Amino acid sequence: MSGLQTEPRMSAYLHARGAQMGFPVGGNFELTPRCNFSCPMCYVHKKDAHVEGELTAQQWISLAEQARDAGMLFALLTGGEPLVRKDFFQIYGAMKEMGLMVSLNSNGSLLSGKIRDKLLEDPPFRVNVSLYGGSEETYASMCGQPSFHDVVENVRALKEAGVDVRLNVSITPYNLADLGDIFRISRELGVHAKATAYMYPPIRLDGDRSHRLSPEEAAQAMVDWDLLRFEPEEFARRARAMKSCEAVEQRECAADLHEGVQCRAGSTSFWLCWDGRMLPCGMMPGPGTRPLEQGFQAAWQGLRDLTRQIRTPDKCASCPSRPVCCSCAAVCVTETGKTDGVPEYVCRMTSQQIARAWRAYEERSL
Amino acid sequence: MELRKRMIKRTIGGETFLVPVGRAVYESNGLYFLTEVGAFIWDLLPQARDEEELLAAVLESYEVEEDIARADISEFLGKLKEMAIL
Numbered sequence: 150m151s152g153l154q155t156e157p158r159m160s161a162y163l164h165a166r167g168a169q170m171g172f173p174v175g176g177n178f179e180l181t182p183r184c185n186f187s188c189p190m191c192y193v194h195k196k197d198a199h200v201e202g203e204l205t206a207q208q209w210i211s212l213a214e215q216a217r218d219a220g221m222l223f224a225l226l227t228g229g230e231p232l233v234r235k236d237f238f239q240i241y242g243a244m245k246e247m248g249l250m251v252s253l254n255s256n257g258s259l260l261s262g263k264i265r266d267k268l269l270e271d272p273p274f275r276v277n278v279s280l281y282g283g284s285e286e287t288y289a290s291m292c293g294q295p296s297f298h299d300v301v302e303n304v305r306a307l308k309e310a311g312v313d314v315r316l317n318v319s320i321t322p323y324n325l326a327d328l329g330d331i332f333r334i335s336r337e338l339g340v341h342a343k344a345t346a347y348m349y350p351p352i353r354l355d356g357d358r359s360h361r362l363s364p365e366e367a368a369q370a371m372v373d374w375d376l377l378r379f380e381p382e383e384f385a386r387r388a389r390a391m392k393s394c395e396a397v398e399q400r401e402c403a404a405d406l407h408e409g410v411q412c413r414a415g416s417t418s419f420w421l422c423w424d425g426r427m428l429p430c431g432m433m434p435g436p437g438t439r440p441l442e443q444g445f446q447a448a449w450q451g452l453r454d455l456t457r458q459i460r461t462p463d464k465c466a467s468c469p470s471r472p473v474c475c476s477c478a479a480v481c482v483t484e485t486g487k488t489d490g491v492p493e494y495v496c497r498m499t500s501q502q503i504a505r506a507w508r509a510y511e512e513r514s515l
Numbered sequence: 516m517e518l519r520k521r522m523i524k525r526t527i528g529g530e531t532f533l534v535p536v537g538r539a540v541y542e543s544n545g546l547y548f549l550t551e552v553g554a555f556i557w558d559l560l561p562q563a564r565d566e567e568e569l570l571a572a573v574l575e576s577y578e579v580e581e582d583i584a585r586a587d588i589s590e591f592l593g594k595l596k597e598m599a600i601l
Contacts, residue, residue: 159532159546166528174527220527222534222546248523248534250546271537311541 163222167417172220173449175418177431178209180240181229182423186256186292188281189360190321192351192432193229193423202424206236208441210243212421215445217247223274227254227431229423238267250274254317256281256292257300260307268312275313278304280342282323283330291323304338318344320370322362328370332377342378346370347475347498349432349483364494368501372509381513388510391503396472408466408489410478415456419449429456432479462491474499516560520600522547524557533557533600543598552577553591560601566592 160174167174181203184194204212213224224244231237232255244251253268257278260268278300282288285295307314316335320328328344335342346367350358362370375384387397410416415429422428426437427448436455440448459478465471476495484492520539525532531554533547549557555576556569563569566588573584595601 159548163528163530166530170528172528222525222527222532245536246523248525248536250534272540274540 160223164413164417167220168413170220171450171453173216173417173419174221175223175225175413176213176216176221177225177227177418177420178213178240179227179229179421179423179431180204180209180231180237181234183233184228184230184256185233185258186230186281186294186296188292188319189323189357190319190348190351192349192353194354195229200423204423204425204441206234206239208425209240212425212440212445213240213244213247213249215440216419216449217249219446219449222250223252224249225252225254226273230256230259232259232264237264241268241273242271245271252277255279256296257303258294258296260303261299265303265306269307269310272310272312275315276307277315277317280304280316280318280331280334283327283334287324287327291321301334301338304340308338308340314338314340316340316342318342319348320344320346320362320367320374321348321360322366323360325362325366325370328373329377332374344371344374345475346374347480347495349479352434352483353432364497365501368498368505371502372505375506376509384506385510385514388506391473392507394469394472394503408461408463410456410459410461412477414479415452415459419452427452429459430479433482460489462489464491468496470496470499470503473503516563516565516601518560518600520598522600524549524554526554539600543600547598552587556588556591 163174179193182193182195182200183197187194187196226241231253234240241251251273252275253273254277280300281291282297285297288297289295304314304316318331324331331342346362348361350356361367375387379387390397410429420428420431421440422431425439425441427440428435428437429452438448438451438455443451461478461481465476468474474495476492478488480492480495481490482488484490484494520543521536522533522539523536525534531549533549535543552573556573559569559572569588570581570585573579573588574581577584592601
């Protein structure tokens with residue numbers, strides 16, 4: 150009759166329910182475009198103390214309330230660096246009191262002192278910290294600040310306090326040489342690190358592609374990362390799977406490989422930009438709606454309609470490498486300017502990743 | 516009955532959950548799913564003095580045998596105690 154149980158798969162269940170019933174389960178709140186770092190490959194890192202058009206705390210809280218009323222459970226606070234907002238805890242505290250499972254994206258440099266103490270009073274569901282390198286020199290060249298030690302110590306302190314922390318690693322020309330150190334640090338911290346060498350062209354900023362690796366270098370970086378993180382047997386299994394074009398890991402997004410948006414973006418999740426536009430995904434420039442003007446529910450329904458109209462390339466849907474490729478509507482539009490444009494960079498990266506993983510496997514099999 | 520952890524009840528897509536807040540997140544960083552009657556009892560907990568009060572409320576609102584209701588309430592409260600919520 151009565152009951153209470155924890156359910157680890159509840160998130161997947163809720164997203165399935167949301168897709169069926171049309172309600173948003175997760176929301177990304179890009180609280181500010183401002184950041185104390187200036188990583189060149191990032192699409193939003195303004196240095197100004199004040200940015201015209203940035204939403205007020207009250208506007209964010211109102212949007213979150215409306216999203217909560219529509220069904221949202223998970224909220225990710227991101228930026229820029231969300232902790233540069235002086236009123237961050239006003240927004241964070243209000244969202245926690247709404248019964249939201251709030252997570253935080255941060256570069257980790259400000260997670261100390263009073264900010265950390267305050268956060269630990271009512272910790273987030275998860276903190277995702279971007280780890281940009283393995284030395285002060287790398288941080289200085291990539292982020293504009295020698296914050297390596299601070300970030301590592303802040304992650305360590307959060308972890309020791311019992312917060313669920315994850316590391317996100319963006320592999321670029323600036324930190325490629327640090328890959329081994331980054332992996333070692335993540336192991337020492339006991340924190341899972343997720344790395345990617347695929348960098349979306351930052352078209353919401355300036356579209357400059359010069360701060361990422363070539364497709365071949367990116368493919369090699371992913372193989373090197375896999376060699377670091379997997380035992381030989383697991384690496385071999387994955388290399389064989391990739392060679393056969395089988396999916397090597399469970400993708401959150403790929404329910405089936407049809408033409409169109411395959412992930413939760415615009416289906417059960419939304420991205421609210423710092424200026425109040427609602428997008429399916431933060432990497433995409435559009436299509437978008439305006440919840441401040443339209444009201445949340447109308448903007449959400451509008452976003453779902455717009456997302457359903459997005460088409461991805463026929464060539465991708467029938468490509469044999471599709472199960473191991475990271476292409477999606479956001480990749481296509483950022484690479485080619487249209488969602489049905491074939492992202493040649495990713496085609497090259499994927500084919501090279503398959504070939505190079507196989508080569509590494511064969512070399513180690515001898 | 517005194518709750519030892521702060522939990523916020525949410526109903527989404529016809530399902531009811533408890534979301535931990537404050538320091539409860541450290542021990543219960545996840546969702547707790549409540550059945551319909553579990554949610555009914557949850558709402559009564561802060562005002563209820565004992566299990567007998569909960570039983571009376573359940574019997575008044577649901578068509579259920581007293582023995583079954585008593586056992587289920589006891590099981591539900593036991594789980595809450597196990598998780599140091601109650």
